[in-house]
Amino acid sequence: MQYRKDRYGNDLSILGFGCMRFTKKGTGIDIDKAEKEIMEAFNAGVNYYDTAYLYPGSEAALGEIVERNGIRDRINIATKLPQYLISSRAAIDRIFAEELSRLRTDHVDYYLMHHMTDVAMWEKLKAVGIIEWIKEKKASGTIRNIGFSYHGNTDNFLKILGDYDWDFCQVQYNYLDEVSQAGKDGVRAAAAKGIPVVIMEPLRGGKLVNLLPEGARKAMKESSRDYSPAEWGLRWLYDQPEVTVVLSGMNSLDMVRENCRIASEAEAGSMTEEDLKTLEAVKRSIWEKEKVACTGCRYCMPCPKGVDIPGIFRCWNTMYAESKSQGRFQFAQTVGLTKEPAFADQCAKCGKCESHCPQSIPIREKLVEADKALRPLPYKIGINIARAFMFRKARG
Numbered sequence: 325m326q327y328r329k330d331r332y333g334n335d336l337s338i339l340g341f342g343c344m345r346f347t348k349k350g351t352g353i354d355i356d357k358a359e360k361e362i363m364e365a366f367n368a369g370v371n372y373y374d375t376a377y378l379y380p381g382s383e384a385a386l387g388e389i390v391e392r393n394g395i396r397d398r399i400n401i402a403t404k405l406p407q408y409l410i411s412s413r414a415a416i417d418r419i420f421a422e423e424l425s426r427l428r429t430d431h432v433d434y435y436l437m438h439h440m441t442d443v444a445m446w447e448k449l450k451a452v453g454i455i456e457w458i459k460e461k462k463a464s465g466t467i468r469n470i471g472f473s474y475h476g477n478t479d480n481f482l483k484i485l486g487d488y489d490w491d492f493c494q495v496q497y498n499y500l501d502e503v504s505q506a507g508k509d510g511v512r513a514a515a516a517k518g519i520p521v522v523i524m525e526p527l528r529g530g531k532l533v534n535l536l537p538e539g540a541r542k543a544m545k546e547s548s549r550d551y552s553p554a555e556w557g558l559r560w561l562y563d564q565p566e567v568t569v570v571l572s573g574m575n576s577l578d579m580v581r582e583n584c585r586i587a588s589e590a591e592a593g594s595m596t597e598e599d600l601k602t603l604e605a606v607k608r609s610i611w612e613k614e615k616v617a618c619t620g621c622r623y624c625m626p627c628p629k630g631v632d633i634p635g636i637f638r639c640w641n642t643m644y645a646e647s648k649s650q651g652r653f654q655f656a657q658t659v660g661l662t663k664e665p666a667f668a669d670q671c672a673k674c675g676k677c678e679s680h681c682p683q684s685i686p687i688r689e690k691l692v693e694a695d696k697a698l699r700p701l702p703y704k705i706g707i708n709i710a711r712a713f714m715f716r717k718a719r720g
């Protein structure tokens with residue numbers, strides 16, 4: 325196993341165990357199976373275990389396994405506050421106490437504000453006193469590092485990152501999300517501030533393994549490497565020194581062994597030009613199915629009317645490269661539910677963006693098509709109701 329440093333110089337294994345996908349047994353978790361997988365990872369040097377209040381049964385299962393094996397002092401536990409459910413300081417105290425009890429511990433090593441997508445969510449937490457709460461917990465040693473997990477766009481990520489003295493952050497990042505979500509710019513900005521970056525969805529929820537188009541598989545096969553699709557995805561991440569820990573939701577011993585092997589071999593800066601060309605061919609093959617040739621370069625931004633042009637195009641493309649529901653889900657997360665509306669129908673057709681687009685995309689025309697696809701009437705109504713609810717709560 326290889327290790328990289330956290331903000332205070334502690335060693336973190338570059339492979340983290342994501343505890344969201346433990347195998348189910350009946351209505352609960354198959355504890356014995358999960359225990360074997362966790363101990364296999366632990367014995368191979370994995371010292372970072374990521375769970376959350378909202379992963380059903382996960383905190384309690386992890387707590388039980390850790391206690392049974394007496395390894396609490398030799399691992400780091402990361403868990404999360406479901407911040408979108410919080411409306412008072414008392415609720416934070418209640419949930420955190422429940423998490424400690426489920427985890428059978430008196431402290432959390434890495435504690436995250438779960439699933440932030442917008443700076444407005446952070447403002448809402450500040451309004452209920454989260455900063456004082458964090459200060460108290462860190463002073464008492466109950467929380468050792470504070471961070472946030474993030475699924476919105478790059479701009480909001482940078483705002484949240486810059487607004488507080490975070491110890492770490494967790495982002496969705498993989499070779500397909502290089503310019504979306506927090507993206508490469510977000511990962512590099514965090515690293516430049518000395519903030520460790522934990523990666524989730526390194527294989528896009530399995531898409532970069534199970535749903536690769538034929539052309540992508542062919543590009544991998546024709547390369548000089550004998551890597552599996554998962555290995556290509558993980559090595560692309562480990563190649564970047566800005567990445568600290570890569571989480572994998574491991575639910576078989578084979579997967580644990582394979583991921584531990586990769587994490588013991590893949591070094592930062594070890595991908596060759598040929599490797600990167602292979603991944604470019606893989607990405608091209610995935611993008612061939614897409615609707616608009618937007619590269620996410622953002623030269624068209626900012627739009628004076630606030631339209632998130634690259635964000636909308638990326639979600640539209642995802643509808644065709646992955647699935648309609650995935651594209652619309654990502655749209656809701658990264659565009660639809662941001663505090664400042666960024667919808668295509670805000671476009672005033674000034675044309676400013678088109679004069680900057682290196683791909684010569686007829687942006688105004690494509691935005692109209694994208695909006696129709698991403699927001700058919702029922703989705704539009706759903707997003708409007710969710711916005712009204714979220715931003716009413718934010719004010720209250």
Ligand code: SF4
Nearest residue numbers: 627671672674675677
């Ligand atoms: S044409 Fe529309 S999307 Fe482009 S800059 Fe003007 S208002 Fe924004």
Ligand code: SF4
Nearest residue numbers: 618619621622624681
């Ligand atoms: S300038 Fe063109 S390619 Fe770049 S993000 Fe905007 S629309 Fe996409």
